[in-house]
Amino acid sequence: MLARLFRRRDDGSEAAADSLYRAVLEAARRPVLFAELGVPDTLDGRYEMVALHTFLVLRRLKRDHRATVVLAQALFDRMFMDFDNVLREAGVGDLGVGRRVKQMATGFYGRIAAYDAGLDGGGIEEALRRNAYGTVAPADQALARLSGYLRRADDALAGQATADLGAGRVSFPDIG
Numbered sequence: 001m002l003a004r005l006f007r008r009r010d011d012g013s014e015a016a017a018d019s020l021y022r023a024v025l026e027a028a029r030r031p032v033l034f035a036e037l038g039v040p041d042t043l044d045g046r047y048e049m050v051a052l053h054t055f056l057v058l059r060r061l062k063r064d065h066r067a068t069v070v071l072a073q074a075l076f077d078r079m080f081m082d083f084d085n086v087l088r089e090a091g092v093g094d095l096g097v098g099r100r101v102k103q104m105a106t107g108f109y110g111r112i113a114a115y116d117a118g119l120d121g122g123g124i125e126e127a128l129r130r131n132a133y134g135t136v137a138p139a140d141q142a143l144a145r146l147s148g149y150l151r152r153a154d155d156a157l158a159g160q161a162t163a164d165l166g167a168g169r170v171s172f173p174d175i176g
Helices: 015-026 031-035 042-065 066-087 092-119 124-131 140-158 160-167
Strands: none
Touching: 015 042, 015 066, 042 066, 042 092, 042 124, 042 140, 042 160, 066 092, 066 160, 092 124, 092 140, 124 140, 140 160
16 A cells, blocks of 8 residues: 555646645635534544545545546545655654554545445434544534535535546535
8 A cells, every 4th residue: 555655646646636635635624623613623633624525525536537546546645645744743653654544544445435325325414423523522513514514515526627626626615
């Protein structure tokens, strides 16, 4: 997995993935998520918001899989390179970083499955309660706002052109 994370591409997908990831980080760091919606303002809570917003972009890219498979992989790789860097900066030793990144990747795949199922068939509130909020009990209104935002964001991304995403342009709606 790590070899995949650090290989270089020369097809423009890395630059586009970097732009998409910057937009993901900007959306995931909005203070309203933590101050009003009660997502824990911790390393775990911030990871959850980055994972949630990356999921949304990957879900949209999956719609045009043939045209976006390389970009989707580059975005995934970019996110996990960032996680690797954050762990190293936090002082996690070299031997522990790989193990933790692998755990984070496994957890991310689980979140993708839970969020996909929640958006496609219902139950998104439970998926958010379990993942985005973790060990805290969100207020009903906060959970409703976050799940409403997730649905609106999914709809908004569905309407964004594949060419724009391929050029690294994505926008997320207001949280509301």
